Every structure is written in structure tokens, then in C-alpha cells.
Amino acid sequence: MANNNVQKVVVITGASSGIGAATAEALAKAGAKLVLGARRLDKLQAVAARVLELGGQAEVMVCDVGRREQVKALLALAQSRFGRVDVAIANAGFGFVARVHDTTDEQMEEIWRVNLLGTWYVLAEAAPLMLKQRQGHIIAVSSVVARRGLPGMGPYCMTKAGQLSLVEAMRVELRGSGVYVSSVHPGYTQTEFFQQVSRRSGSTVRGGGKMQSADVVAQKIASLVERPRPELWPLKMLRWATLLTAMLPGISDAAIAKSMRPRGRLS
Numbered sequence: 423m424a425n426n427n428v429q430k431v432v433v434i435t436g437a438s439s440g441i442g443a444a445t446a447e448a449l450a451k452a453g454a455k456l457v458l459g460a461r462r463l464d465k466l467q468a469v470a471a472r473v474l475e476l477g478g479q480a481e482v483m484v485c486d487v488g489r490r491e492q493v494k495a496l497l498a499l500a501q502s503r504f505g506r507v508d509v510a511i512a513n514a515g516f517g518f519v520a521r522v523h524d525t526t527d528e529q530m531e532e533i534w535r536v537n538l539l540g541t542w543y544v545l546a547e548a549a550p551l552m553l554k555q556r557q558g559h560i561i562a563v564s565s566v567v568a569r570r571g572l573p574g575m576g577p578y579c580m581t582k583a584g585q586l587s588l589v590e591a592m593r594v595e596l597r598g599s600g601v602y603v604s605s606v607h608p609g610y611t612q613t614e615f616f617q618q619v620s621r622r623s624g625s626t627v628r629g630g631g632k633m634q635s636a637d638v639v640a641q642k643i644a645s646l647v648e649r650p651r652p653e654l655w656p657l658k659m660l661r662w663a664t665l666l667t668a669m670l671p672g673i674s675d676a677a678i679a680k681s682m683r684p685r686g687r688l689s
């Protein structure tokens with residue numbers, strides 16, 4: 423990461439593991455000032471300790487992104503501790519496996535609240551602060567599935583598509599204001615994600631396709647922080663694949679149905 427990122431104040435949700443924690447560490451190497459939120463305080467404290475070792479600074483706060491006041495408090499902590507918010511990364515999220523018509527009201531409401539409302543809270547609370555500063559960068563960690571629904575993961579894919587729609591709209595709404603808005607579209611990444619999916623789904627669920635490490639994805643997010651652009655696809659070939667699936671939906675359906683056998687294997 424280039425020197426112009428040194429001292430950037432970066433707020434990250436879902437920073438207690440996986441992509442969020444790795445991104446905190448990647449940014450810490452350039453001396454960033456981090457404000458880290460998630461629900462597991464012990465894990466956040468461990469990430470903060472690594473950030474310090476790597477040369478960054480970190481504050482942590484318990485933050486359930488499904489609660490707007492907690493997202494607001496996380497951003498306020500960055501302001502009170504470091505004086506501003508340069509970058510806000512809406513990363514917190516989870517998934518589960520269920521067919522669309524089998525999904526319960528509770529499952530749908532929770533994923534909608536955490537993945538979609540939680541992202542919107544970051545966007546909606548960070549934007550006014552950044553507009554006042556006349557600069558800032560808001561990043562939403564979406565997924566490759568933002569552009570293609572997968573069987574068994576419909577509600578999750580819905581939230582990822584929704585994140586992309588919010589980001590696309592907001593980027594144009596804030597054009598010229600000094601505030602930039604980006605989305606990140608990881609493919610299968612080695613994190614706690616699939617453990618959580620398995621736990622919630624009651625059976626072992628594995629990701630499919632080429633797997634990236636959280637560190638690789640985090641390095642790419644650090645480069646996005648350095649050089650804002652509309653979308654980051656850590657595995658570029660997946661971007662082209664999703665464009666093809668949009669152009670050829672019938673053929674894509676057949677290919678996805680075939681590649682997702684045996685059951686329990688995603689993407």
C-alpha cells in the first residue's frame with residue numbers, strides 16, 4: 423500500500439474474523455487508524471493486538487450491524503478518537519442454506535437485517551459525516567453472487583444483489599461530492615463463513631470453485647482503499663462469468679444445476 427494511505431481512519435464492520443480481520447491487518451501495515459466492530463469482543467481485541475504489532479492503531483467496539491444506533495456509535499467512536507472517518511467498510515455478513523420456499527420468516531428477517539439493513543446503516547450513517555468532510559470512501563463487501571442467484575442460497579444472494587444496487591445508486595448520487603462508493607465481490611474465500619453457514623444450516627456446506635485466502639482478498643481491498651474504483655472483483659474471471667450468466671440465463675441455469683451436485687456444494 424502506498425504512503426498516501428498512512429494515517430487513514432478506517433471503520434470496518436465484521437472485523438472479528440475472515441475478510442474484515444485480514445483487511446484490518448493489511449491496512450495496519452501502512453499505519454492506518456482502525457475502528458473495528460463486530461459482536462465478539464474477545465476476537466476483536468485479538469485483531470486489535472495484531473494491528474498494533476503491525477504498526478497501526480485500533481479501537482474496538484461491540485457492534486451488531488442490525489442495530490442502527492450501534493453502527494452510528496461505531497462511526498462516532500472513529501470521530502471522537504481520531505477526528506474523522508476516511509473509509510467505512512460494510513463487511514459484516516453471514517449466509518445459510520435453504521431453498522427459497524423453505525426459508526422461514528425468521529431466517530429471511532435476520533439475513534435481511536444483518537446483510538442488507540446493516541450495510542445500508544453504514545452507507546446512510548457514514549455519508550453525512552463524509553459529505554461534511556468533503557471526502558471519504560464507503561465500501562460494501564458484497565459477493566460474486568450479487569449478479570447471479572444460486573440454488574439453496576437465494577436469500578443470501580438477494581442481500582448481496584441488494585448491496586450492489588445501493589452502492590451503484592449512491593455512487594452516482596454522491597458523484598462530485600468527494601465521497602466515493604465501491605463494492606467488493608469476493609468469490610469463495612477461506613474464512614469462518616462456511617463454518618457459520620454449516621452451523622446455521624445443520625449440515626456441512628463447502629464452497630466451490632477456486633478458493634482465495636482472506637489475506638489475498640484483504641490486500642486487494644487495501645489497494646481499493648488506495649485507489650478507489652467502482653467495483654473490486656478479487657477473482658477477475660468471476661466478473662466475466664457473471665456477465666455471461668446474465669446474457670445466457672437458460673444455459674447458466676443448466677451449468678449451475680450440474681456443477682452444484684452433489685448437494686451441499688455451493689458455486
Ligand SMILES: NC(=O)c1ccc[n+]([C@@H]2O[C@H](COP(=O)([O-])OP(=O)(O)OC[C@H]3O[C@@H](n4cnc5c(N)ncnc54)[C@H](OP(=O)(O)O)[C@@H]3O)[C@@H](O)[C@H]2O)c1
Nearest residue numbers: 436438439440441461462486487514515610611613614615
Ligand atoms: N467467505 C466467502 O467465501 C465470501 C464470499 C463472498 C462474500 N463474502 C462476504 O464477506 C463478508 C465477510 O465474511 P467472511 O467470509 O470474512 O466470513 P466470517 O469469517 O464469518 O466473517 C463474518 C464477520 O461478520 C461479523 N458479523 C456477523 N453478523 C454480524 C452482526 N449482526 N453484526 C456485526 N457483525 C456481524 C462476524 O463477527 P461476529 O460474529 O463477531 O459478530 C464476522 O466478523 C460477508 O459479508 C460475506 O457475505 C464472503
